[in-house]
Amino acid sequence: MSIDTEKLDLRRRMRSLRLIADQKHGPEAAVALIPLFMAQLDALGFRAGSVVAGYWPIATEIDIRPLLARLESRGAVCALPVVVEAGAALQFRRWALIEDLEDGPHGTRQPMAAAPIVRPQIVLVPLLAFDAEGGRLGQGGGYYDRTLAALRADGPVTAIGVGYALQERAQLPMTATDQRLDWILTEDAMRQVGP
Ligand SMILES: Nc1nc2c(c(=O)[nH]1)N(C=O)[C@@H](CNc1ccc(C(=O)N[C@@H](CCC(=O)O)C(=O)O)cc1)CN2
Ligand SMILES: Nc1ncnc2c1ncn2[C@@H]1O[C@H](COP(=O)(O)OP(=O)(O)OP(=O)(O)O)[C@@H](O)[C@H]1O
Numbered sequence: 001m002s003i004d005t006e007k008l009d010l011r012r013r014m015r016s017l018r019l020i021a022d023q024k025h026g027p028e029a030a031v032a033l034i035p036l037f038m039a040q041l042d043a044l045g046f047r048a049g050s051v052v053a054g055y056w057p058i059a060t061e062i063d064i065r066p067l068l069a070r071l072e073s074r075g076a077v078c079a080l081p082v083v084v085e086a087g088a089a090l091q092f093r094r095w096a097l098i099e100d101l102e103d104g105p106h107g108t109r110q111p112m113a114a115a116p117i118v119r120p121q122i123v124l125v126p127l128l129a130f131d132a133e134g135g136r137l138g139q140g141g142g143y144y145d146r147t148l149a150a151l152r153a154d155g156p157v158t159a160i161g162v163g164y165a166l167q168e169r170a171q172l173p174m175t176a177t178d179q180r181l182d183w184i185l186t187e188d189a190m191r192q193v194g195p
Contacts, residue, residue: 003173010137014128014167015059021164022060029164029187030063034070036190040183041074043192044122044158048075053092053120056080056101056109061126062163062187069097079118081147082110089146094118106139122158123148125181130161134180134193135172148179158182165189 001009021029046052054068055061068078078097081090083105093111095101104110125144129137138144151157161181165188184193 032187
């Protein structure tokens with residue numbers, strides 16, 4: 001099987017698996033993320049004014065909005081990704097949780113065009129699957145790979161993959177452009193990962 005076919009097949013199976021976790025304990029898992037993340041604020045170098053990029057969950061992605069709300073109350077500047085064009089890196093625009101959003105592609109919601117562009121120090125990355133070495137399988141657009149590559153070329157950034165514990169795989173197929181995650185956050189634990 002080619003690596004692309006392998007990823008395609010794994011995406012399909014991971015979508016069904018993620019649905020099970022989401023239906024079983026989606027809301028509890030969303031809340032469980034909060035203390036696990038807050039315990040690592042110092043290790044992450046977080047301070048009031050730090051820019052944290054989240055995502056607006058689509059389909060059965062784990063819901064990080066309760067975590068973003070807590071971080072905002074601690075002084076974080078929150079941001080959400082904006083798809084500029086297919087094949088390009090994502091942009092991040094500032095988003096206070098009380099502010100309106102507009103529809104983006106693939107069922108995403110994104111900050112209004114007037115919201116300022118910001119550079120996040122911490123990026124919460126959505127995923128279909130992850131492994132213990134920071135490998136990640138996303139939706140297949142390559143958006144986060146291009147985005148993390150661009151951010152890393154420009155200075156320090158911490159990429160935290162967020163998902164349900166059952167989204168962990170033994171070893172994901174990786175290609176040259178795949179960007180690794182620095183941390184993994186699930187409803188069970190938050191841990192540093194790497195090759
Ligand atoms: N919540 C969220 N926001 C995000 C992403 C993401 O993965 N999740 N993206 C990451 O790149 C970017 C948007 N790109 C995307 C590219 C493809 C699909 C996609 O194929 N979605 C499926 C339905 C989702 C599912 O069933 O899991 C589809 O449209 O068929 C989604 C988003 C930026 N914002
Ligand atoms: N830095 C990059 N520059 C150019 N193309 C890239 C880069 N990173 C990834 N790509 C391309 O994007 C496509 C999709 O990559 P991949 O299958 O790894 O997506 P993904 O990480 O699962 O998706 P996403 O990040 O959007 O959730 C591939 O064809 C890959 O070659």
